[in-house]
Amino acid sequence: MTTRTRISRRSWLGMTGAVALGTAGLAGCSSSSGAAPAGPAGEGAEEPDQYAGERVDGPELVIWADSARVPAMVEASAAFTRDYQVNIRYQPLAFNDINANFQKAGPSGGGPDLLDGNIDWMGTLNQAGLLAPVELGARAQDFDQRAIEGWTMDETLFGVPYAVESLCVYRNPAVIPEPIANWAEFDALAPELVAAGVEYPLAIDAGNAYLWPGILSAFGGYVFGERDGQVDVEDVGLDSEGGLAAAAWLAGLVESGYVRPGTTDDVALSVYAENKVGLHVSGPWMAPTYVEQGFDFVIDPLPAGPAGPGRPWLSARGFMINRNSEKLALARTFLTQYLADTGPMTAMATKLSMESSWLPTRRADDNELVAALSAAGADAQPIPSAPELASYWEAAGGGLTAILNSQQDSAAAMRNSARRMRNAIEES
CATH class of the missing domain: 3.40.190.10 (Periplasmic binding protein-like II)
Known part of the structure; x- marks a missing residue:
């Protein structure tokens, strides 16, 4: 970018591609650098479990997610509960705890049905047999293809990206x-x-x-x-x-x-x-x-x-499906048909200082700072999976x-x- 970009505080807070939360960056990468593992599943939760929409008399999907993401997912979750009579229960965790906790709980069949995560977690989790493939169909073209590439291993997609960032x-x-x-x-x-x-x-x-x-x-x-x-x-x-x-x-x-x-x-x-x-x-x-x-x-x-x-490396946040979930079909439907849509994708991006991986959200965003960050990372390549x-x-x-x-x-x-x-x- 060759011209000076001046951003007012008001325009920054109103942007859809990123918002004023400065703690999210690189959270996914630090967990791979030898940090001490987190405690048992559920430990480190920042808030009590949350349900989206009205509770129904039916099964439930459990999602481990960074607490910053939960409000953005409520609308999509409520629609899914209404349409399928399936409750969505969120267990908010500190982001880096999700990976460590799932590596402990997943092999024995525990853990959530879906989990929030970072692109560099995928290789280890998939090698352990903990992730289920994801099929996006025609919706795949609406994503940043670098993020899709990063979440793909052996020609199989294992995550639905919602935000990207680079240097x-x-x-x-x-x-x-x-x-x-x-x-x-x-x-x-x-x-x-x-x-x-x-x-x-x-x-x-x-x-x-x-x-x-x-x-x-x-x-x-x-x-x-x-x-x-x-x-x-x-x-x-x-x-x-x-x-x-x-x-x-x-x-x-x-x-x-x-x-x-x-x-x-x-x-x-x-x-x-x-x-x-x-x-x-x-x-x-x-x-x-x-x-x-x-x-x-x-x-x-x-x-x-x-x-x-x-x-530089492109980091991508996304949601994965627990291969051992007893509700795989429901988890796939929720992820690919309800979360992979403009409303929740835009809402999730606005909860992070990251650029949306959903192209319709990017095209609708005319904020100069978002454009500058996007241009700066144009040559970024996905972190190896x-x-x-x-x-x-x-x-x-x-x-x-x-x-x-x-x-x-x-x-x-x-x-x-x-x-x-x-x-x-x-x-x-």
């Missing part, structure tokens, strides 16, 4: 008036920024492995290769020629002081108004805070690198942290990360 750059126009087209331009400009008192020419939580593919790919590196159009988990590319080049570039920025260890989103926000930040690499989850704080900012795509545009993705988070995060803290040569750090990934994949 973007928040540019401070008072510090950097024009967009940075490529990282070489930034490298040339950074010394001038430091001389002018800019403490964070590039504010990025560089140890966060979710952010790395967007930079890695711009230098020709990759996490997993491809073979015959499919993810090839045996081809780990962190230590490829492009991967080593990206790591060396990051190490150079750290050595020059253009990227500072310990930088987080909160750190960037704390000094942004003082014009101490040039570029802030993050995602849509930060947009509500930028607007609420009254910051002057521009949304740009990630700069390109020697290998071309960076391709392979179960082997779990090997990436800790291995890459450790290598990146070693580079940031100057604990290890960049090439050695990336080779070590790649070796850890290969060993974990071989042992899995």
Whole structure:
């Protein structure tokens, strides 16, 4: 995006593609990074169980969902209850608890009939035999096809996506008036920024492995290769020629002081108004805070690198069906005929700082900020759904942290990360 986008607080709160809830971003990814597992099913619920519409004398479908999603689903749920005489019972959980709890309860036949989740959960859950296929039919064309691709494994769809998000750059126009087209331009400009008192020419939580593919790919590196159009988990590319080049570039920025260890989103926000930040690499989850704080900012795509545009990962939220549900037909009908519609899809997107995966919702949304976030993520690629993705988070995060803290040569750090990934994949 090459022009400044000014968004008023009123227009932000009225948008349909995303709203001012800044806590949702990347929730799905953190669960894959070695976080401690949650407690038993139901533990961590933020609210009591909720029913949609009037209770009827009939069976019920149980849905585990992030509590932020439940109000958006009530209307569709009430219609389903009325039409099929089936109750819908929601068990609101903290989002990351859903995955851990289902992995515990699902194998023994427990858990919900449907569950809210993130695209990077699918591989592990499907490998464990916990997910039922989903058939969208003609409705599939109404979704962002990258989200459909991401929720597809072995040519079978296992989730219905409702929102997507990727990465973007928040540019401070008072510090950097024009967009940075490529990282070489930034490298040339950074010394001038430091001389002018800019403490964070590039504010990025560089140890966060979710952010790395967007930079890695711009230098020709990759996490997993491809073979015959499919993810090839045996081809780990962190230590490829492009991967080593990206790591060396990051190490150079750290050595020059253009990227500072310990930088987080909160750190960037704390000094942004003082014009101490040039570029802030993050995602849509930060947009509500930028607007609420009254910051002057521009949304740009990630700069390109020697290998071309960076391709950050696309995260997609969606609903899955428990393969062991005793009400599979009802669950499929509810998901594909009632939730996969403009009303609930739009309502769910408005409860997140994420872009809707439902194309009719996007086409009806003329908000400039939504358009800017969408344009910034145009080159994003779906997070690999392979179960082997779990090997990436800790291995890459450790290598990146070693580079940031100057604990290890960049090439050695990336080779070590790649070796850890290969060993974990071989042992899995």
